[in-house]
Amino acid sequence: MDHWTGFLRLAVQRKKETTIASEVFHQGALKVTPAIYFDDPQQPCFYLMSLGGGYVDGDRYKLEIHLGEQAQMLLTTQSATKIFKTINHPAIQEMNIVLERGSYLEYMPDPVIAYEHAQYQQNTIVHMNPGSVMIYGDIITPGWSPDGNWFCYHTLQIKTQVxxxxxxxVFxxxxxxxxxxxxxxxxxxxxxxHLGSMIVIGERTDPELMERLSESLKCCSSxxxxxxxxxxxxxxxxxxxxxSTQDIEKIFRSVQKLIREHWFGKQVTSFRKY
Amino acid sequence: MDSYLLSLLQLCDSNLPIGAFSHSFGLETYIQDEKVVNKQTFAAWLKIYVRGQLVHSDGLACKLTYEAMVRCELDKIWNLDQMITVQSFARETREGNYRMGERMIQLGMELYDIPTLALYQDRVKAKQSYGHPAITYAIIAHHLQIPQSTAILSHLYSCISSLVQNGVRGIPLGQTDGQRLLQEIQYHLLEAQRLIEGLSEDDFGIVSPGIELSQMRHEQLHFRLFMS
Known part of the structure; x- marks a missing residue:
């Protein structure tokens, strides 16, 4: 079955002191914004957009993200991934990410919000090469139903393999x-x-970073x-x-901030959505 | 009488010297959080541990390994070893499993002559595999001609009986309460075994968030009876 409701391929490559989009292909209900550069010409930011406003019964989305050697990318979504009622076939999102040597990816999508009777399967496969860095975080909310009850969705299945x-x-x-x-x-x-999961992989992870992270996270235990x-x-x-989503995002941001300071002496980038 | 019966009893004896008494797999975190405080709360924890951890990791790994043994698909077993090890986000739980796995392989080598187990041990020594008790158990059970369903069920039982003993020491509870819990969990183990029979590799590694989080948080506990 090669028919996708939405298909997107986004590749970036390093060109001198900057990273540029080398391939942007989209079909159907998936799109991506042009590169936006905040503070750093090496780090283009892209926002993924789902044109239908949400995933419905039988929808199948596929995303391919490729970072060339030494390329960098910040990737997020324009809004939450909404999964509407899916009675017959679950909505599916397949994502393949390739990080070539020395590349750097921060992928922090908005949360998944599943509506009443929603079924969703998300499969993410990341292939990393030596010296590459990935910072990935996702959030699952209790969903939404007309009567305000939580956890009215049917199934959320999220599989991530690195x-x-x-x-x-990582499995x-x-x-x-x-x-x-x-x-x-x-x-x-x-x-x-609410449930948040973050995976960070980078050769420069050391006991000092872990110590600092564990210290800084203590303040969030309330x-x-x-x-x-x-x-x-x-x-x-x-x-x-x-x-709440906000509490998890705040924790994720503090982790990003620490990593950026510890590894690169840099400040954290705000995605400036709101 | 089945010829394997006594070997099976030996294999799932909680005194099997593989180090299971040192690992609570997150139970200790619940005890210190005062969420597991008595027989009733421990029973609730055991039930969710069976469904939220054992079914899709240890139990399913046991079944998939057994099937791979029947079909002589050794690469599948080595893949499973990698999957079940990296599947846990909690360092102590991973370490606990591969330490127990290594000791169980060694013990299996002392007691039996199983070529696949020898290969597994070589791979562990060469750092190509980690070693895991569920996989080792299935290899030995297959060698002893223990039927697959019995192998899965008895492996679930051996995991739980170790944890019940650790709970009895850690909470603490009376030994009789421990025996009652082992009796009450039987129904859930049978249900888990039936569930596992219907699962495939696609279902592997589903983990209950709270259980896993307790295993990750165990690293931060100040006073610890257990290594995980």
Missing amino acids: YLEEQLV DHLQLRPANDPMAGIGLLEGYT VAHIGLSTLMVPGFSLRVLAY
């Missing part, structure tokens, strides 16, 4: 099915409503339940349970 030099180094698989499991219960969301742990390769994962 390969470093063809070796699987993250979440499946939330509110009808089967009491979401608030022990072991699930522990009484919280609004969130936070797990931080190192991966099998230099890098770490962060899992956050909280009561």
Whole structure:
């Protein structure tokens, strides 16, 4: 089956002191903004757009993101990924990301909001090469229903796999099915409503960074339940349970800020959406 | 009487010296958070641990390894070893599993002559594989001609019986309560085994967020009885 509701291919490459888009191809209901440069000519920012306003029954989206050697990219979405009622076939999003040697990607999409009876499968596969850096974070909200009840969606399934030099180094698989499991219960969301996951991979992850992260995250323990742990390769994962998207975004931003300071002596970029 | 019965009892004895008594896999975090405080709350935790962790990781890995053994598809087993190890975000849980895996492989080598297990050990020594108890268990169970469904169910039981003993020490609970819990969980283990039989590789590694978070947070606990 090669028919996609929306298809997007975005490739960037390093050109002297800057990174430029070398290929932008889109078809159907997916689009991307032109590159926007905030403070740094090396780091173009792109906003992904879904033209339908949300994913519906049987929708299939595919995104291919490619960063050439030494290229950099900030990638986000223009708004939340909304999954509407999907009774027959789940909405599917497949995303393949390739990071060539020495490239740098920050991918921080807006949250996933699943409406009543929504089914959604998200598959993300990242192929990294030596010296590349990835900062990735996503957020799952309790969804939306007309009567204001939370967790009325059917299934959210989010699978993320990261390969470093063809070796699987991260395998993250979440499946939330509110009808089967009491979401608030022990072991699930522990009484919280929002779930954030962050994966950071970069050779410069060291004990000092982990120490600083763990110290700085202590201040958030009143609004969130936070797990931080190192991966099998230099890098770490962060899992956050909280009561709002904003709280998780704030935590993600503080992590980004620390990484940027620690690794590059840089300030964090605001996506300036609001 | 089945010829494998006594070997099976030996294999899932919680005294099997692979180090399971040192790992709570996040239970200790719940105990310190005062969310698991008595038999009732421990029973709730055990149930979600079975469904939210064992079914899609250890249990499914056991089934997929057994199937790969039947079909002689060794590459699948090495892939599974990689998947089940990197699948956990919690460093201590990963380390606990590959340490237990390594010891179980060694023990299996001492007790039996299984070519696949020897290969697995070579790969672990060469740092091509990590070693995992669920995979090792399935390789040994297949060698002992223990039927697949029995292998899966007994592996689930051995994981849970170790955790119940650790809970009895850590909460603490009386030994009789521990035995009652082991009896009450039987229904859930049977249900889990039936569920696992219907799963495929696509379902692998689904993890319950709270369970995993407790395993990640265990690193930050000040006083610890357990290594994970």
